[in-house]
Amino acid sequence: MKKMNRRSFIKLSTVAMAAASGTVYTSKAKWTEAASKTPPSITRSFSVCNSCGNRCNIIAFKRQGRLWRISGNPRDNKTGGKICARGHAYAAMVYDRYRLGTPLKRMSNGFEPISWEQAYEEISDKLKDILRKNGPEAIFWSEYSKPISNFYGARFMAALGSPNWTTHASTCFAARNVGFNHTLGGLPTGDYENTKYVVFIGRAPADGIGTSILKGLPMAKQKGAKVVAVDPRLSYSANSLANEWMAIRPGTDLALLLAWIHIMIKENLYDREFVSKHTVGFSDLEAAVSQYTPAWAAGITGLPEEQISRVVKEMAAAKPAAFVEPGWHAAYGSNYRNSTQTARAIAIINALLGNLNQPGGLCFYSGANLGSLDSSRHQAPPNSPYKRVDGAGVAGKYPLALGSGLHHLLPGLAKEGKFKAGFFYSINPARTVPDREYVVSGYKNLELSVVIDWQFSETAEHVADYILPESHPLERDGIVEPISARMPQVSMQSKAIEPVHPGARGLDRIVTELAQAMGFGRYFDFKLDDLNKAMLFPLKLFPVHLQQRGPQVAGGAWDYGQTMFRTPSGKVELASGTFAEHGFSKVPIWESPLIEPSSGEFRIIHGHQAYLTHSQTINNPYLVSIAKDYHGEAIWINSKKARELGIADGSDVIVSAKGYENKVRCKVTERIHPEAIFVPAGYGSFASKLERGFELGISMNDFVPHASEDISGHAMMQEAVVSIRKA
Amino acid sequence: MGQYAMIIDSNRCVSCFACRVACQLQNDLPPELSRIKFTEQEKGVFPDTRVLVLPTQCMHCDDPPCVEVCPTGASFKREDGLVLIDYEKCIGCQYCVSACPYSARSYNPRTKTVDKCTFCAPRLAQGQGPACVEACITGARIFGKVDEEGSPVQALLKDQRTNQVKGTLMYYRVGEKWLDEIPADAHRPAYASRLVTRQPVGTALLGLSAGAVAASFVLTRVRRSGEGDHDEKD
Numbered sequence: 001m002k003k004m005n006r007r008s009f010i011k012l013s014t015v016a017m018a019a020a021s022g023t024v025y026t027s028k029a030k031w032t033e034a035a036s037k038t039p040p041s042i043t044r045s046f047s048v049c050n051s052c053g054n055r056c057n058i059i060a061f062k063r064q065g066r067l068w069r070i071s072g073n074p075r076d077n078k079t080g081g082k083i084c085a086r087g088h089a090y091a092a093m094v095y096d097r098y099r100l101g102t103p104l105k106r107m108s109n110g111f112e113p114i115s116w117e118q119a120y121e122e123i124s125d126k127l128k129d130i131l132r133k134n135g136p137e138a139i140f141w142s143e144y145s146k147p148i149s150n151f152y153g154a155r156f157m158a159a160l161g162s163p164n165w166t167t168h169a170s171t172c173f174a175a176r177n178v179g180f181n182h183t184l185g186g187l188p189t190g191d192y193e194n195t196k197y198v199v200f201i202g203r204a205p206a207d208g209i210g211t212s213i214l215k216g217l218p219m220a221k222q223k224g225a226k227v228v229a230v231d232p233r234l235s236y237s238a239n240s241l242a243n244e245w246m247a248i249r250p251g252t253d254l255a256l257l258l259a260w261i262h263i264m265i266k267e268n269l270y271d272r273e274f275v276s277k278h279t280v281g282f283s284d285l286e287a288a289v290s291q292y293t294p295a296w297a298a299g300i301t302g303l304p305e306e307q308i309s310r311v312v313k314e315m316a317a318a319k320p321a322a323f324v325e326p327g328w329h330a331a332y333g334s335n336y337r338n339s340t341q342t343a344r345a346i347a348i349i350n351a352l353l354g355n356l357n358q359p360g361g362l363c364f365y366s367g368a369n370l371g372s373l374d375s376s377r378h379q380a381p382p383n384s385p386y387k388r389v390d391g392a393g394v395a396g397k398y399p400l401a402l403g404s405g406l407h408h409l410l411p412g413l414a415k416e417g418k419f420k421a422g423f424f425y426s427i428n429p430a431r432t433v434p435d436r437e438y439v440v441s442g443y444k445n446l447e448l449s450v451v452i453d454w455q456f457s458e459t460a461e462h463v464a465d466y467i468l469p470e471s472h473p474l475e476r477d478g479i480v481e482p483i484s485a486r487m488p489q490v491s492m493q494s495k496a497i498e499p500v501h502p503g504a505r506g507l508d509r510i511v512t513e514l515a516q517a518m519g520f521g522r523y524f525d526f527k528l529d530d531l532n533k534a535m536l537f538p539l540k541l542f543p544v545h546l547q548q549r550g551p552q553v554a555g556g557a558w559d560y561g562q563t564m565f566r567t568p569s570g571k572v573e574l575a576s577g578t579f580a581e582h583g584f585s586k587v588p589i590w591e592s593p594l595i596e597p598s599s600g601e602f603r604i605i606h607g608h609q610a611y612l613t614h615s616q617t618i619n620n621p622y623l624v625s626i627a628k629d630y631h632g633e634a635i636w637i638n639s640k641k642a643r644e645l646g647i648a649d650g651s652d653v654i655v656s657a658k659g660y661e662n663k664v665r666c667k668v669t670e671r672i673h674p675e676a677i678f679v680p681a682g683y684g685s686f687a688s689k690l691e692r693g694f695e696l697g698i699s700m701n702d703f704v705p706h707a708s709e710d711i712s713g714h715a716m717m718q719e720a721v722v723s724i725r726k727a
Numbered sequence: 728m729g730q731y732a733m734i735i736d737s738n739r740c741v742s743c744f745a746c747r748v749a750c751q752l753q754n755d756l757p758p759e760l761s762r763i764k765f766t767e768q769e770k771g772v773f774p775d776t777r778v779l780v781l782p783t784q785c786m787h788c789d790d791p792p793c794v795e796v797c798p799t800g801a802s803f804k805r806e807d808g809l810v811l812i813d814y815e816k817c818i819g820c821q822y823c824v825s826a827c828p829y830s831a832r833s834y835n836p837r838t839k840t841v842d843k844c845t846f847c848a849p850r851l852a853q854g855q856g857p858a859c860v861e862a863c864i865t866g867a868r869i870f871g872k873v874d875e876e877g878s879p880v881q882a883l884l885k886d887q888r889t890n891q892v893k894g895t896l897m898y899y900r901v902g903e904k905w906l907d908e909i910p911a912d913a914h915r916p917a918y919a920s921r922l923v924t925r926q927p928v929g930t931a932l933l934g935l936s937a938g939a940v941a942a943s944f945v946l947t948r949v950r951r952s953g954e955g956d957h958d959e960k961d
Contacts, residue, residue, distance in 0.1 A: 069752035082864040088748040206741035214864045236741045239778045247774030610743035621758035670776040
């Protein structure tokens, strides 16, 4: 046998890599002849990106059968064919050595690989035991909301009789949705490309990427639209996309919005015809905001009175092609005590602008008219007869909270013994929910915890009893999903490559097999393909059309002008009777943040960077390299405050809050409000198996206490203060 | 044969790094090796603050020092203006890495050769644009041939806010206020440290690259009157 030394191995592997990558233009002659060459064998297939919640359509390029790179799909009406760094880097994870390939069981000395049969048998035995002893209420499902788990996770819980199918909403967008639902009857989308004036309240669409916004907004700006960013921080979005930055004091957006409503009514800047025909509660609103003068708002927000008055007048002059952007997590998705009423105030301003379903305004685009499984052939499980244990939608608890629940409450309920078993799908509460100790120690009380994911996470490493490896999304089909746009489409995550890890399985298969093991197989007597065919049936399409051609048009073009709203009154509810019924103010009124920084303290604010998604991407080699090259983990502090504290740009600081402190690099900048410390999201990994990003930076969740807001029940993730000192 | 030009509109760049990663995957680069680097400069006092984001890469010099110093003739300039490397001749000596005034070259441990931006020459040969241009979400990168009638490149080259980096194929669009910020002695390295506040780890020379870009703005800034001014973003 011929032995290979290190040197020859490297030489060989370099040659092999060149061959695999099909690099043809290596020599001068070859560069010059490039134009006459035929490209190496490259095939492409269509799918949907899973790097975040945007669900952008992508094209996966394979070279000699191996996934090479990913691009956006120009036929996606929402994105126009652009994807972000996370989407491009997604290709790198398919062959990554850190992927999960076999079911794992926690033993006293770490995780041990087991067979799927053993995993199903042990998990189903334990679940049956819990069902018998504690009932289906003691079981929950928690997920980072995705189409595949919206269906399979919810159906699995219904099959078991559990009411506790849960998503990440309460640490993301719960307050926004509750506020908009109870005002406009749903969540509209901005008609970016036709607008003349847009105000972003804390949302930074080029930092927390919104591909559809980044498609439309530059077009509008080209035509002269003005963009205003209201944000305690000059994000990259605010810097490049906005004409004007309103550097507001964190947590006071509601005061600004109330003053804007005040000015619009007092100076008759609102759409009187729309308000009289399509809204209820105007007089209540008018009375409530009479006290909120621009001078009052200036005192609370720290913004100049002139700016407050001028911006709303400019916006009103551009109506109806003007809107206050509905946001996502941003400033009020789940951040402050006043966030739900902040969302209501934003919805109300848009109604006063008369911009709903108008060109350049906010539109309720129609989605595709999709079918469903024939329930006479495939028996659907009945809805659970029980109330949600987390109290969402339950009288006396959180009656107005979203039906997808309050996932940040689950660890505490596990500690109280109300939950005995939990499933975690593609979600990582141990890192993404405030108060690590509360979350991890709470979940450790579960008798059974099952993590389903394609990579490790803090929850997998520190909580899970069993880890079930999911195949990578590019290795399997997903569920048909609608794309809401002026020209609605349907798309489907489609298998792009042969599975790298044959031991990993799709969620549809995992849930179906687990249900069979539990004796509930009758609710899963179909394949994913049958479901997709049923969903596409009304559109006269088949899954193969989406697999082979990418997104398809689904129904006719949407038209402006609709004025029916899905509220109890059928109109825009400037005053909400439902809020009043439950003891909440029927119109937004000023409420300060719950916690105010005292002298020497800072409010801790957070946000996305364009190249990281929550805690999911910290082990992606291409993305974490960006963070490491540019010190993305650095927290931001205002220059003047830094001088006072003797902190130099690029130096380490100690961040501390009650009982916890950690060291991190600091960026000293004029781009942030003196009262705030900005902590980028996605860092502070404490899962040692996420080796590349392990312990890089800090997470705001180590400093934010566990809490819940009253109306929508969200986690109030910016109701926290910290102290900073030189390291 | 007409020369290529790449225009980067820094007013539109949101520093999202989509170009960097798309380039890396397109060109089979390891995660630690990027052909595109970002620098930024902050200006003003809270809350009147703005940031200049300046992505840099190989500028494809008219008279490339990298070609001059290459002992094996691996680095060469093609007729269409592209500076390329013959990887079969490159011995990885890295003289060119030191010679490059823009710090646009790095050593690729995977191939044991020097690496740099090629404007995606293989893609150009197939009638596509560079991967970074295709990937740019906000349309901040514009690419094409200077002699192509009616192309976006040609339109922008006529605009007085488009500034050529002297003696290269790269052009930048920056707000007027940023140009005024750049002093006449900008080519001195001392200036570079002031310009760059966001410097990649282990790339000490990057400050120099941004300084060189800035210097070139000043040296080549040609005021064309009567061709219409454009609104500045802020």
